[in-house]
Amino acid sequence: MFAVPITVASAGPPPAPPSSTQAEGEDALPPAIVDAPSGFWLSxxxxxxxxxxxxxxxxxxxxPVVDALPRGGAPPPxxxxxxxDTLDQALTWVNANSFAAVSDNGDATAVPGGRLYADHGLFLTALVVTAEVIGGAQPYAWPPAGALPLPPDVDxxxxxxxxxxAPVFAAPSPSLPPASERYQVVDLDDSLWLLESQDRCEDPGLSSVPPTCLRWARILVRRGERFFGGWVPAAHVIPDSAWVGGPGERRFALLPGHRGHDEVGFVLLEQRGxxxxxxxxxxxxxxxxxxPAASVEVLGEELVVLIAGQPALTRHISADPLAP
Incomplete structure (x- = not known):
């Protein structure tokens, strides 16, 4: 006798397709494992x-951040x-998450990682961007601050x-806090960007007396693959656009310092090579x-600093590197 194959059929309804959403109480699916040859890891x-x-x-x-894991190798810090996928996306992510106000008050100051503190009670020390390679992450060959191409919406x-x-503080204040209250420290070798400048003033409580103010700069710093931000006195930060060229390799910049009820202070900086x-x-x-309006001008071998349209300093300068 020969065995006859038997087919079993069911007259019931077809099985339901798998649900596209997880049932309540189920664990979340693990992130995808990505092994692409290019891109950037964010941590x-x-x-x-x-x-x-x-x-x-x-x-x-x-x-556009993708929830993913590197396949072995060195993990991101x-x-x-x-x-x-792109450097533009990585820098946009850094820009969006470096600072935020802790409260929803429209006048609240942006502080480093403000939303992370408000929502999770955490202190942000760095946003990290590393290059993606097959098998893990590695440091990216970052160009200097002035040569880094920025996305159109990043200023x-x-x-x-x-x-x-210089010590970096989490928020500005009317007077310079002690260095022990610093949030971070920025070094001359770090890459640096200026985001904005603001005054912080101490009101004397008299309508006839203007407040005393200290000018602050909100900065973003890159040290290796780590980005962090904070506030420093504006006289410590020189925007590249503030330099005025002089004879030889000399250049000058004028920065705001403090503003009182009857005076204003600026800082003149010089670099030779x-x-x-x-x-x-x-x-x-x-x-x-x-x-007041203030500027530094180089007229031949004469340096002139103007504050409120009046000469505050006039000095003879020379291209000779040994000259004063």
């Missing part, structure tokens, strides 16, 4: 409870957020530090609650 370094750090990293994985002004190193000269403080009588 974050935080201070605070481990569980809150994981939640914060997930919150930072907004499109800190808590992994995900990956993006970072290339700048440099006026001092060898790679050497920075000591700053020169300039104080001019000034009445009012706004900054």
């Amino acid at each position: 974050v370094e935080l201070i605070g409870p481990r569980g809150a750090q994981i939640d914060a990293a997930r919150a930072l994985a907004q499109p 800190g808590e992994l957020v995900g990956r993006v 970072w002004q290339p700048a440099s530090l006026a001092v060898a190193r 790679e050497r920075r000269e000591g700053p020169v403080g300039l104080v001019q009588a000034h009445a009012g609650d706004t900054w």
